[in-house]
Amino acid sequence: MLLLQHIAWGLPEGTEIIRDVSLDIGDNKLVVVTGPNGGGKTTLAKLIAGIEQPSSGRLILDGEDITALDMTQRAQKGIAYAFQQPVRFKGLTVRDLLELASGGELKEAVLCDLLGKVGLCANEYIDRELNASLSGGEIKRIEIASVLARHAKLSIFDEPEAGIDLWSFSRLVETFEELRTAGAGTLLVISHQERILSIADEIVVVADGKVRAAGPKDEILPTLLSEEKTARCPLGREEARV
Amino acid sequence: MNNITDTLLRLVSDFKGSFDGAFNIREDGECAGRQSTEHIQIESKTDAPGIIVRVMPGTKGETVYIPACVTHGNLDDLVYNDFYIGEGANVKIVAGCGVHTDDEQEARHNGIHRFFLDKDSHVLYEEKHIGTGKGTGAKRINPVTDAVLNEGAVMEMDTVQLSGVDSTLRKTTAKLAARARLSVRERIMTDGQEQAKTEFDVVLDGDDSGVDLISRSVARGNSYQEFHSAIKGKTRCTGHSECDAILVDHGTVNALPALEASHVDAELIHEAAIGKIAGEQLMKLRTLGLTEQEAEEKIISGFLK
Numbered sequence: 001m002l003l004l005q006h007i008a009w010g011l012p013e014g015t016e017i018i019r020d021v022s023l024d025i026g027d028n029k030l031v032v033v034t035g036p037n038g039g040g041k042t043t044l045a046k047l048i049a050g051i052e053q054p055s056s057g058r059l060i061l062d063g064e065d066i067t068a069l070d071m072t073q074r075a076q077k078g079i080a081y082a083f084q085q086p087v088r089f090k091g092l093t094v095r096d097l098l099e100l101a102s103g104g105e106l107k108e109a110v111l112c113d114l115l116g117k118v119g120l121c122a123n124e125y126i127d128r129e130l131n132a133s134l135s136g137g138e139i140k141r142i143e144i145a146s147v148l149a150r151h152a153k154l155s156i157f158d159e160p161e162a163g164i165d166l167w168s169f170s171r172l173v174e175t176f177e178e179l180r181t182a183g184a185g186t187l188l189v190i191s192h193q194e195r196i197l198s199i200a201d202e203i204v205v206v207a208d209g210k211v212r213a214a215g216p217k218d219e220i221l222p223t224l225l226s227e228e229k230t231a232r233c234p235l236g237r238e239e240a241r242v
Numbered sequence: 243m244n245n246i247t248d249t250l251l252r253l254v255s256d257f258k259g260s261f262d263g264a265f266n267i268r269e270d271g272e273c274a275g276r277q278s279t280e281h282i283q284i285e286s287k288t289d290a291p292g293i294i295v296r297v298m299p300g301t302k303g304e305t306v307y308i309p310a311c312v313t314h315g316n317l318d319d320l321v322y323n324d325f326y327i328g329e330g331a332n333v334k335i336v337a338g339c340g341v342h343t344d345d346e347q348e349a350r351h352n353g354i355h356r357f358f359l360d361k362d363s364h365v366l367y368e369e370k371h372i373g374t375g376k377g378t379g380a381k382r383i384n385p386v387t388d389a390v391l392n393e394g395a396v397m398e399m400d401t402v403q404l405s406g407v408d409s410t411l412r413k414t415t416a417k418l419a420a421r422a423r424l425s426v427r428e429r430i431m432t433d434g435q436e437q438a439k440t441e442f443d444v445v446l447d448g449d450d451s452g453v454d455l456i457s458r459s460v461a462r463g464n465s466y467q468e469f470h471s472a473i474k475g476k477t478r479c480t481g482h483s484e485c486d487a488i489l490v491d492h493g494t495v496n497a498l499p500a501l502e503a504s505h506v507d508a509e510l511i512h513e514a515a516i517g518k519i520a521g522e523q524l525m526k527l528r529t530l531g532l533t534e535q536e537a538e539e540k541i542i543s544g545f546l547k
Contacts (some may be wrong), residue, residue, distance in 0.1 A: 082527065146530070
């Protein structure tokens with residue numbers, strides 16, 4: 001459903017952050033993007049959502065070239081993006097945000113269902129302002145709910161686990177699984193969490209601005225963990241067994 | 243009552259052809275209708291233009307409407323209204339003001355309101371201002387509010403001025419006795435060459451008194467706003483003021499908050515921020531499918547809600 005062809009992007013002063021990334025993301029798949037910090041995962045997500053424009057390469061969504069579209073137009077084409085660090089709004093309430101996301105008024109039951117998916121009780125939250133009175137974990141979960149409210153073709157979640165407690169995280173993993181089972185669109189989740197990796201259909205490893213590995217979970221996950229062991233021990237995996 | 247007044251009343255208060263409860267409608271400096279109720283008496287002042295509103299002790303859940311309208315140019319309306327709120331009463335006072343001019347002459351309303359809240363009374367005071375009409379004449383509204391809150395009294399002021407008033411100077415002073423609370427929510431939007439100035443002077447005079455002053459404003463076009471507040475804590479008390487302003491186009495906002503504490507247990511805080519709409523906020527709403535302009539409107543209308 002989404003094709004990335006030779007995507008590149010760099011900082012204005014010239015540092016290359018994304019170098020020649022090509023990817024094919026299939027319909028209704030749960031794809032987890034992982035890799036070391038600073039490797040370019042968030043930048044890649046922003047390039048897909050249209051928050052950044054690639055310096056070269058093309059993005060094709062369901063056969064349509066969307067490279068030149070801005071973030072509003074890409075959102076209208078069915079791309080949703082949950083920010084890693086959500087922004088706060090003085091005045092806008094949780095209900096306002098979810099209604100803007102879904103494109104119309106929402107009944108209490110729907111709000112309740114959306115917030116329940118991220119482990120929040122709707123009654124306590126729907127009229128709360130999205131201001132500094134909400135904790136980091138609360139605002140993060142509302143951000144995720146705002147993307148769920150869109151029922152988009154492609155939903156991108158940038159480190160959804162960051163700042164969320166264990167219990168809400170479990171609920172979130174269930175939600176991702178439910179969405180996948182329902183075939184309700186493609187999920188692209190940037191994550192380091194083993195539990196999220198373990199429910200992936202496919203895993204993409206991004207490091208140093210490039211795709212280091214991509215493929216079915218069963219193929220990629222074992223190599224990931226072995227690499228981790230290697231990285232921990234300067235002698236490497238083989239010698240470390242001794 | 244003329245058509246312009248009818249339109250203005252619908253804009254500044256929940257007028258639907260009539261009012262439910264006590265009311266006094268001021269139109270172009272004259273009384274265009276009045277009604278007292280069993281618990282709320284409204285009478286004319288004898289020494290100056292204006293009215294005296296007396297709310298009997300223990301009155302609960304009633305609303306008093308005292309809108310004022312100026313419907314043409316070349317009028318400088320000045321009115322002195324006094325409110326006496328009896329012990330333990332809990333009422334809502336709706337004091338909208340609309341000014342309208344279709345010619346080059348100035349339309350102006352100056353409302354001077356004095357509130358005397360007896361022990362443990364509670365007032366919700368709503369004030370909505372609007373300027374309308376195609377005339378080039380300046381539309382000015384200059385409200386003065388003086389409040390004296392006795393022990394345990396609570397006053398909530400909710401003021402809104404979102405369009406059409408060329409110049410406004412709002413002065414609010416309050417003096418609070420023990421356990422009295424004042425909370426003010428002010429929302430202002432100016433555009434074009436409009437000017438809006440607000441001044442607050444609150445004296446916390448009794449133990450455990452408190453004030454919470456929240457001002458949110460948007461300055462568009464070449465408009466100019468001033469927010470000057472002074473909170474004086476003379477005893478064990480809490481004072482908080484917060485001034486948030488969004489600039490659009492070439493607007494200017496001058497915020498000058500002052501705190502004066504003369505007691506070790508006076509806790510006074512001020513927060514102020516002036517700036518354009520945060521880029522991250524626009525970005526978030528655009529990723530939901532809104533255009534930049536739609537996102538800006540949503541952020542501003544939420545901010546001024």
